[in-house]
Amino acid sequence: MTETVFFYCFAALAVAGAILTVTMRNAVHCAISLIASLGGVAGLYLMLHAEFLFAVQIVLYIGGIMVLFLFVIMLVNLEAAARERQFHRSWVGGLLCAGGTGAMLAWFWLRGAGTLRLPPAVQPTPREGGNVESLAMVLFRDYLVPFELASLLLLVAIVGGVMMAKKRI
Amino acid sequence: MSQYYTATDHFVLLPAILLALFGCATLLFDFLIFPEAKQRRWLLVFLVLGEAFAGVAFWRQQSFLLEHGGNLTAFRGALVIDHYALFFHWLFLAATLITGLISYRYLEVRDEHHGEYYGLLMLAQTGMYFLASGTELVTLFVGLETMAITFYILVGFLRADRRSNEAALKYLILGSLSSGFLVYGFSVLYGISGSTRLSEIAAAVAARDAWDPVLVLAVGTAGAGLMFKIAAAPFHMWAPDAYEGAPTMITGYLATASKAASFALLLRLFVGPLGPARESWEPLLAAVAVLSMTIGNLAAVTQTNTKRLLAYSSISHAGYILLGLVAGSPTGIKGVLVYLLVYTFMTLGAFLVLTSLARQGMAGDDINDLRGLMKRAPGHALWMLVFMVSLAGIPPTAGFLGKFYIFWGLIETGHYTLAVIGAVYAVVAIYYYFRIVKAVFVEPEEAEAGPLTVSLGTRVGLAVTGALTLLVGVYPEPVLRLAQMSISR
Numbered sequence: 001m002t003e004t005v006f007f008y009c010f011a012a013l014a015v016a017g018a019i020l021t022v023t024m025r026n027a028v029h030c031a032i033s034l035i036a037s038l039g040g041v042a043g044l045y046l047m048l049h050a051e052f053l054f055a056v057q058i059v060l061y062i063g064g065i066m067v068l069f070l071f072v073i074m075l076v077n078l079e080a081a082a083r084e085r086q087f088h089r090s091w092v093g094g095l096l097c098a099g100g101t102g103a104m105l106a107w108f109w110l111r112g113a114g115t116l117r118l119p120p121a122v123q124p125t126p127r128e129g130g131n132v133e134s135l136a137m138v139l140f141r142d143y144l145v146p147f148e149l150a151s152l153l154l155l156v157a158i159v160g161g162v163m164m165a166k167k168r169i
Numbered sequence: 170m171s172q173y174y175t176a177t178d179h180f181v182l183l184p185a186i187l188l189a190l191f192g193c194a195t196l197l198f199d200f201l202i203f204p205e206a207k208q209r210r211w212l213l214v215f216l217v218l219g220e221a222f223a224g225v226a227f228w229r230q231q232s233f234l235l236e237h238g239g240n241l242t243a244f245r246g247a248l249v250i251d252h253y254a255l256f257f258h259w260l261f262l263a264a265t266l267i268t269g270l271i272s273y274r275y276l277e278v279r280d281e282h283h284g285e286y287y288g289l290l291m292l293a294q295t296g297m298y299f300l301a302s303g304t305e306l307v308t309l310f311v312g313l314e315t316m317a318i319t320f321y322i323l324v325g326f327l328r329a330d331r332r333s334n335e336a337a338l339k340y341l342i343l344g345s346l347s348s349g350f351l352v353y354g355f356s357v358l359y360g361i362s363g364s365t366r367l368s369e370i371a372a373a374v375a376a377r378d379a380w381d382p383v384l385v386l387a388v389g390t391a392g393a394g395l396m397f398k399i400a401a402a403p404f405h406m407w408a409p410d411a412y413e414g415a416p417t418m419i420t421g422y423l424a425t426a427s428k429a430a431s432f433a434l435l436l437r438l439f440v441g442p443l444g445p446a447r448e449s450w451e452p453l454l455a456a457v458a459v460l461s462m463t464i465g466n467l468a469a470v471t472q473t474n475t476k477r478l479l480a481y482s483s484i485s486h487a488g489y490i491l492l493g494l495v496a497g498s499p500t501g502i503k504g505v506l507v508y509l510l511v512y513t514f515m516t517l518g519a520f521l522v523l524t525s526l527a528r529q530g531m532a533g534d535d536i537n538d539l540r541g542l543m544k545r546a547p548g549h550a551l552w553m554l555v556f557m558v559s560l561a562g563i564p565p566t567a568g569f570l571g572k573f574y575i576f577w578g579l580i581e582t583g584h585y586t587l588a589v590i591g592a593v594y595a596v597v598a599i600y601y602y603f604r605i606v607k608a609v610f611v612e613p614e615e616a617e618a619g620p621l622t623v624s625l626g627t628r629v630g631l632a633v634t635g636a637l638t639l640l641v642g643v644y645p646e647p648v649l650r651l652a653q654m655s656i657s658r
Contacts (some may be wrong), residue, residue: 021457042638083280099550104386107382140173141173141245142224142245143247143304143307143308144174144244144247145182145247145248145299145305145308146172146247146305146308146310147316149299149308149311149312150311152189152292152296152315153296153311153314153315153318155193155292156289156292156315156318156319156322157318159196159285159288159289159322160318160322161324163283163285163326163328164322164325164328164337164377
């Protein structure tokens with residue numbers, strides 16, 4: 001019972017934060033709403049007994065990445081942008097996308113879970129010292145190649161960013 | 170070596186490790202050991218060295234497969250080395266090497282010669298390695314993104330050129346959108362199978378009806394993302410702008426290696442796991458192919474910029490290659506591989522000639538810049554004739570061979586209408602390819618243009634691409650045998 005209550009609290013926080021992120025006019029407010037949304041997701045991780053992911057979410061996303069976001073927002077002059085009319089009002093496209101997604105959700109709601117063959121549901125089992133070990137097994141055994149390749153991808157992106165931004169290389 | 174990283178894993182991954190290491194080392198050496206502008210040629214030597222090492226690793230894999238038969242799977246089914254993958258690896262290696270060799274003078278002339286260029290080329294090839302060898306969705310996706318991000322940078326490499334900036338931005342935005350589609354399709358595939366490995370997805374797809382809505386959703390979105398990467402209509406709108414703005418040899422690299430890599434993934438996905446659902450995707454692919462040929466060929470007719478013209482021609486070529494997949498018979502699939510091989514060499518060759526036209530302060534990509542090339546550089550002019558004849562698909566050049574197998578596959582499987590449409594558009598294509606030939610041979614030379622300065626790399630590149638385009642046309646046996654070996658599992 002308490003779990004359900006907590007789940008709905010965290011889920012509501014995540015969704016409300018996400019909606020506020022895209023609807024607020026001031027970029028700083030957007031960033032702060034995003035923090036709330038990420039915090040909600042972190043709570044969901046905790047409820048799944050993914051303590052390591054929870055910590056990473058807090059430290060990396062809320063702690064590191066969001067601070068960088070805020071720095072960038074402070075550095076770039078956004079006052080002019082905030083005063084302008086921001087929203088491109090193309091209702092037809094938006095409605096089509098929303099309708100399509102809605103229809104898909106309705107379809108899965110009606111047909112039930114049988115449409116998707118998901119891996120058998122695993123009951124989250126709290127373990128001594130958290131589930132860091134199983135996470136390591138997934139990252140460094142099952143998905144070792146993409147995990148290592150991702151570091152190469154990030155390197156390329158950094159090189160590109162420096163190349164494009166720097167006047168003299 | 171341990172349970173998590175076996176000797177087989179190492180043997181399979183070695184070429185990618187070498188390429189990545191040489192790529193990263195180039196980035197480092199650029200400012201640590203060779204900081205002077207003159208020393209950049211050593212980085213080019215480094216690229217050749219890296220490719221040679223990777224080539225030896227591929228060669229060892231190939232001889233292992235020939236000796237023992239079968240495939241080598243590694244990392245619990247995340248990577249595979251089979252003749253199909255090796256076919257593409259050799260193609261990428263050749264394309265990267267040729268692109269690297271012809272870049273030196275162009276980058277000097279355009280005043281954007283930076284050592285990062287050579288490192289990025291090798292890192293792009295590393296991404297392609299995972300596209301051809303990956304058999305697991307996450308690996309495939311990360312490999313694709315590594316390649317794509319490298320290409321966004323390379324397309325925008327002429328930082329002072331507005332067209333290059335615009336091209337990079339358009340390619341980045343539309344490319345990210347298409348990646349979104351692709352990864353959505355992948356996520357649905359994971360949803361229906363509960364695994365990211367292609368072998369398990371194949372079992373899950375086979376258990377479903379071909380018109381199962383969830384399956385159609387997966388095929389549709391993943392297909393749309395891939396069509397984007399191969400620049401097939403109606404997902405082609407980025408191609409003309411990106412091709413026009415990019416440095417010329419990168420346009421060639423984008424049109425050949427990137428397209429071939431995306432086709433490697435497309436073929437592995439659609440012939441493999443999605444094969445049982447052929448009923449639902451065949452009409453879709455046929456429509457995309459016909460639309461690509463229509464838009465590509467008709468829009469190319471009116472172009473005055475050579476790079477844009479070749480961009481539309483590459484869209485139409487994507488349509489032809491897709492027809493081989495629509496046919497789906499062994500002949501058709503063999504046709505796809507043969508077509509990709511000859512397309513790579515003739516397109517690279519054509520862009521190579523265009524690259525050498527660049528002069529101080531201008532790109533040399535207008536069709537008028539080709540005027541009087543016969544007088545200025547007869548060798549280039551004759552090779553250009555070979556490439557254009559081959560692109561138009563006229564025997565005895567290699568381009569004919571590719572079209573021949575595609576059409577044969579179509580007729581064999583009873584797709585007569587598609588074969589006729591393809592043949593009609595092949596005739597349209599002759600018109601615009603010969604506009605280039607006319608500019609080269611017939612139209613008078615511009616006053617100020619002197620004789621062409623040609624670097625050693627350009628000579629080597631021209632000799633390789635030109636000789637292959639001619640040789641494969643008159644003596645196709647080895648290529649056919651290679652393609653046959655690649656599709657027989």
